[in-house]
Structure formats: structure tokens, C-alpha cells
Amino acid sequence: MQLDTDKIAQQCLDAIADKIKNLKTLNIVVIGKSGVGKSTLINSLFRGNVAETGLGRPVTQEIRKIEKKDYPLAIYDTPGFELSQDQQKKVKDEVLKLIDQGLRSQDINQAIHCIWYCINVGANRTFDSSEVAWLREFTESTKSTKVPVIVVLTQGVPKSKALEMKGLVEQENLQISKVIPVLAQDMAFDEEYVARAYGLDQLVDVLSEVLPGDLQDTLQNLQKVSLEAKKKQAQAAVATAVAAAFGEGFVPLPFADAAMLIPTQVSMIAAITVIFGLDMNKSFLTAFVSSTIGAGGATVLGRAVVGNLFKLIPGVGTTVGGVISGTTAGLITTALGQAYILLMELIYKGELRKEDLYTKEGKTRMTNLFKEQLSFTKKLPR
Ligand SMILES: Nc1nc2c(ncn2[C@@H]2O[C@H](COP(=O)(O)OP(=O)(O)OP(=O)(O)O)[C@@H](O)[C@H]2O)c(=O)[nH]1
Ligand SMILES: [Mg+2]
Structure with a gap:
């Protein structure tokens, strides 16, 4: 499955604008x-x-x-x-x-x-x-x-x-x-x-x-004084998305339709961005999407990759009949959310500039961060 990272980045931007407009x-x-x-x-x-x-x-x-x-x-x-x-x-x-x-x-x-x-x-x-x-x-x-x-x-x-x-x-x-x-x-x-x-x-x-x-x-x-409070609220946004993804994972569609998780994940990225109050642009979001869920064009959402990532865990990687399980959908969404929160934190603290993500090194770093999160979430008790 090939993800259109450019399109997803645009969807993120639109979702961010929409959320900001609708803030009470x-x-x-x-x-x-x-x-x-x-x-x-x-x-x-x-x-x-x-x-x-x-x-x-x-x-x-x-x-x-x-x-x-x-x-x-x-x-x-x-x-x-x-x-x-x-x-x-x-x-x-x-x-x-x-x-x-x-x-x-x-x-x-x-x-x-x-x-x-x-x-x-x-x-x-x-x-x-x-x-x-x-x-x-x-x-x-x-x-x-x-x-x-x-x-x-x-x-x-x-x-x-x-x-x-x-x-x-x-x-x-x-x-x-x-x-x-x-x-x-x-x-x-x-x-x-x-x-x-x-x-x-x-x-x-x-x-x-x-x-x-x-x-x-x-x-x-x-607010611009409590990183902890932002992270706490961002974690709540991830939990909401994971719950949604979990449900979506049980819909018995061909695995190629793991793309159906994208709207949930786009909405999660938008929510976290708004919580951090940071300005985002398309190049940055494209770089983020392509180096995480779209890594290497093949995308970690692909059947083979997910299979490889999760086959060691009983009951998790069973993509029976090409159906992504609720747990797998949840894990990927969790990892994506956690990786994005880490990224926002680095930018918020001034330890990373958005431009840093445009380089090859930056993208590799992001990919590794995401993979690290995937292996963290794998270890979570189920
Ligand atoms: N260093 C420091 N100075 C402060 C702090 N709070 C207020 N000040 C100083 O106290 C003075 C008055 O502060 P303002 O914030 O203008 O007070 P205000 O209540 O808005 O006053 P009005 O608008 O006149 O009603 C300013 O010179 C501020 O710089 C603070 O937490 N730290
Ligand atoms: Mg005053």
C-alpha cells in the first residue's frame, strides 16, 4: 500500500485549521x-x-x-x-x-x-x-x-x-x-x-x-508555562484516537484498507498540534507522515511490516484473512501519537527546529523514534 503523504499532510493542515477555528x-x-x-x-x-x-x-x-x-x-x-x-x-x-x-x-x-x-x-x-x-x-x-x-x-x-x-x-x-x-x-x-x-x-x-x-x-x-499540562491533554487525545482505531480495526475489510485509520490519525495529529499551540506547515507534516506511517514508501502499515512487527506477540499480529486487528490498529495509532508528542515537545523546548525534519538525517531520526515507540507499545501489558 502506498500512502499519499502529501495528501495526508494537507488533511492534517485542514484539520488543524478547523480545530483552531472551533476552539471555544x-x-x-x-x-x-x-x-x-x-x-x-x-x-x-x-x-x-x-x-x-x-x-x-x-x-x-x-x-x-x-x-x-x-x-x-x-x-x-x-x-x-x-x-x-x-x-x-x-x-x-x-x-x-x-x-x-x-x-x-x-x-x-x-x-x-x-x-x-x-x-x-x-x-x-x-x-x-x-x-x-x-x-x-x-x-x-x-x-x-x-x-x-x-x-x-x-x-x-x-x-x-x-x-x-x-x-x-x-x-x-x-x-x-x-x-x-x-x-x-x-x-x-x-x-x-x-x-x-x-x-x-x-x-x-x-x-x-x-x-x-x-x-x-x-x-x-x-497557556505557555506548563509542558506537563500540555502533555497530559495530548495523551488524552491519543487515548481517544486509539479507542477509535481499535474499533476500526475490527471492521473486516481487506488489509489494504488500513488506510481507513488515517482520518482518525489525522484528527489526533491535529488535536495534539492545537494543544501545543505551535504553527505547522505542510513541509513539516509531510516529512512527519512520510517518515512514520509512510516510511520508505512501503509504509509500516503494510501487511508484511505489521506482520513482522507483531508476529512474535500471540494474538496481536494475526492478520487473519488480511484483516488488521483492533489491537494492531491501536498500537500503530499509539506509537504515532507518542512519536508526535515527543516531536512537539522538542520543538516547544526549542531543541529541534521544524526545518530539521526536512533533511535525510531528520527523517531517519523520526523513523527511528516512531519504531522505538512501536516497540514500546508492543511491550505494554494488554
Ligand atoms: N519582576 C516582576 N515584575 C512584575 C511582576 N508582576 C508585575 N510586575 C511589575 O509591576 C508593575 C505593574 O505590573 P502590571 O502588570 O502592569 O500591573 P497591572 O495590574 O496590570 O496594573 P494596571 O494595568 O495599572 O491596573 C510592572 O512594572 C511590572 O513589570 C512579576 O511577576 N515579576
Ligand atoms: Mg494592566
């Missing part, structure tokens, strides 16, 4: 006094420097919406929150109105998904009592809407003080999801001492816990 928009309200580090937090957590794109558009008197074309995130900023009590009351009422509007729209793209209340660790000796009072009133009102409120302790240095404040906020027994201390960017005190950024990966994990399933791909696509 994540809507976050960010509240906190001026200078606490809201913009820095947003720009450090999410790709694309969204908080730098101006002041945003006023949606109510006190709330501005920051969004970018073709970008699945909207930030509702609340400038001037510190100005007066009257101002803070207005912010509260307007955020509640916004939540209510979102709920009534019954559209996930319009709903408010999360609220961050930011408190600066550095500037506060203790947790300011007026902020406690505001937060208590606010969370009492949002309780019935079930919109999660996360308290983010920004500029969290020294760490010991950040942890102390975390304890103080927690003691208040507010209706909040979590208190997370962070330092969004390294902070230099002098040439000797630089406090290292921390906590953003934890914020991603908490977001992942509180956000609905439909926003998990969006979250991973946007």
Missing part, C-alpha cells in the same frame, strides 16, 4: 488594584501578549474587554478598581451583570468562565480588611452562579510572605476555588539576588480543574 473562547475577569501585576500575569501565562494590545473596549462603565482576532481568549479588565469604595461596588455589580448575561446567552463563548482576584504580596503587610469584605460580598453573590473565583497572590516574593498571606486568605473561609501565589516574571533585587518566577504552572492546573471539558483544548492552546 475562554473568558476571564481579572480584578485587582492598579499595579498589582494583572497584565504581567496574563502576558506571562498566555501566548500572544494579549494584555499589551491596548486598553480594550469598554463593555460597561468600569469593565474593558481585551480580545484579539483569531485568538480564543477574552480578558475582562477592571481598571480603576482601587479608586474608591463606590468604584469597587460598581465593579462588583457590573461583573455580576456580565456573569448573568453570559449565563442567559447559553453560549459557552459568551459565558464568564473564571474570575481572578489579584492581590499584590509585596505592597501589603497583611491581607487588607476592605479587600476581604469586598471579596466576601462578591463571592456570596457569585455562589449561585458557580463561576469559580481564584485568588492570585501576585509578585509573590518573598515566598514565605506569599505563603503567610495564602494562609490568611484561606482562614477567611471564602467561597473561592483556590489561593495561588505566583511570581509571573523573575524579579531582580540586585546583581546577586534574582527571585525566580514560580506558580504559573499551578495556576494552569487549577484552571484545568475548574474549567469545563469544552475549554480544556483552549486552555492548553493558550
Whole structure:
């Protein structure tokens, strides 16, 4: 069987574009006094420097919406929150109105998904009592809407003080999801001492816990701080594809129709790409496809190769009557998914450039990586 690698690469590109277009928009309200580090937090957590794109558009008197074309995130900023009590009351009422509007729209793209209340660790000796009072009133009102409120302790240095404040906020027994201390960017005190950024990966994990399933791909696509979280979500995409491939493998068609696995695998590649939030092009995807499932033109999906790979495992390589078994289909899909995740990881970390895959050496390396994954998955307990 000869795979049309060029066509498959194009299908991958189309599937990626389609998935990106269909990502649900994540809507976050960010509240906190001026200078606490809201913009820095947003720009450090999410790709694309969204908080730098101006002041945003006023949606109510006190709330501005920051969004970018073709970008699945909207930030509702609340400038001037510190100005007066009257101002803070207005912010509260307007955020509640916004939540209510979102709920009534019954559209996930319009709903408010999360609220961050930011408190600066550095500037506060203790947790300011007026902020406690505001937060208590606010969370009492949002309780019935079930919109999660996360308290983010920004500029969290020294760490010991950040942890102390975390304890103080927690003691208040507010209706909040979590208190997370962070330092969004390294902070230099002098040439000797630089406090290292921390906590953003934890914020991603908490977001992942509180956000609905439909926003998990969006979250991973946007966030740029936790490789672990991306890998976890990518593994879920592989599991979904493997389950589908397993079923497809049981359809009794001639073995040449192992190509019927391709749509499932294309969709898996697209899902993983979107989770990593990386830009892909056709040359890269063609190189990936040809050096894995299309290796050497003969393709490892070919009957002989699969037979050779799996004949040592009882019950796996039995391509009886030229039918690919569900297990074999699952194994190939797993190996392909794992190889692609490894590849995305290398590119994400800057350890590999896309162009590296265009060379003969690059392709050979990829082929070996895929074969390695095939032999790993072979050893998995069944
Ligand atoms: N090194 C370091 N500096 C930070 C951090 N967070 C905020 N800053 C600095 O603190 C200042 C204020 O941060 P912003 O992110 O602009 O604060 P903001 O809450 O958006 O302020 P407004 O937009 O005025 O409401 C800037 O000079 C940031 O560089 C951090 O995590 N690390
Ligand atoms: Mg700002």
C-alpha cells in the first residue's frame, strides 16, 4: 500500500485549521488594584501578549474587554478598581451583570468562565480588611452562579510572605476555588539576588480543574508555562484516537484498507498540534507522515511490516484473512501519537527546529523514534 503523504499532510493542515477555528473562547475577569501585576500575569501565562494590545473596549462603565482576532481568549479588565469604595461596588455589580448575561446567552463563548482576584504580596503587610469584605460580598453573590473565583497572590516574593498571606486568605473561609501565589516574571533585587518566577504552572492546573471539558483544548492552546499540562491533554487525545482505531480495526475489510485509520490519525495529529499551540506547515507534516506511517514508501502499515512487527506477540499480529486487528490498529495509532508528542515537545523546548525534519538525517531520526515507540507499545501489558 502506498500512502499519499502529501495528501495526508494537507488533511492534517485542514484539520488543524478547523480545530483552531472551533476552539471555544475562554473568558476571564481579572480584578485587582492598579499595579498589582494583572497584565504581567496574563502576558506571562498566555501566548500572544494579549494584555499589551491596548486598553480594550469598554463593555460597561468600569469593565474593558481585551480580545484579539483569531485568538480564543477574552480578558475582562477592571481598571480603576482601587479608586474608591463606590468604584469597587460598581465593579462588583457590573461583573455580576456580565456573569448573568453570559449565563442567559447559553453560549459557552459568551459565558464568564473564571474570575481572578489579584492581590499584590509585596505592597501589603497583611491581607487588607476592605479587600476581604469586598471579596466576601462578591463571592456570596457569585455562589449561585458557580463561576469559580481564584485568588492570585501576585509578585509573590518573598515566598514565605506569599505563603503567610495564602494562609490568611484561606482562614477567611471564602467561597473561592483556590489561593495561588505566583511570581509571573523573575524579579531582580540586585546583581546577586534574582527571585525566580514560580506558580504559573499551578495556576494552569487549577484552571484545568475548574474549567469545563469544552475549554480544556483552549486552555492548553493558550497557556505557555506548563509542558506537563500540555502533555497530559495530548495523551488524552491519543487515548481517544486509539479507542477509535481499535474499533476500526475490527471492521473486516481487506488489509489494504488500513488506510481507513488515517482520518482518525489525522484528527489526533491535529488535536495534539492545537494543544501545543505551535504553527505547522505542510513541509513539516509531510516529512512527519512520510517518515512514520509512510516510511520508505512501503509504509509500516503494510501487511508484511505489521506482520513482522507483531508476529512474535500471540494474538496481536494475526492478520487473519488480511484483516488488521483492533489491537494492531491501536498500537500503530499509539506509537504515532507518542512519536508526535515527543516531536512537539522538542520543538516547544526549542531543541529541534521544524526545518530539521526536512533533511535525510531528520527523517531517519523520526523513523527511528516512531519504531522505538512501536516497540514500546508492543511491550505494554494488554
Ligand atoms: N519582576 C516582576 N515584575 C512584575 C511582576 N508582576 C508585575 N510586575 C511589575 O509591576 C508593575 C505593574 O505590573 P502590571 O502588570 O502592569 O500591573 P497591572 O495590574 O496590570 O496594573 P494596571 O494595568 O495599572 O491596573 C510592572 O512594572 C511590572 O513589570 C512579576 O511577576 N515579576
Ligand atoms: Mg494592566
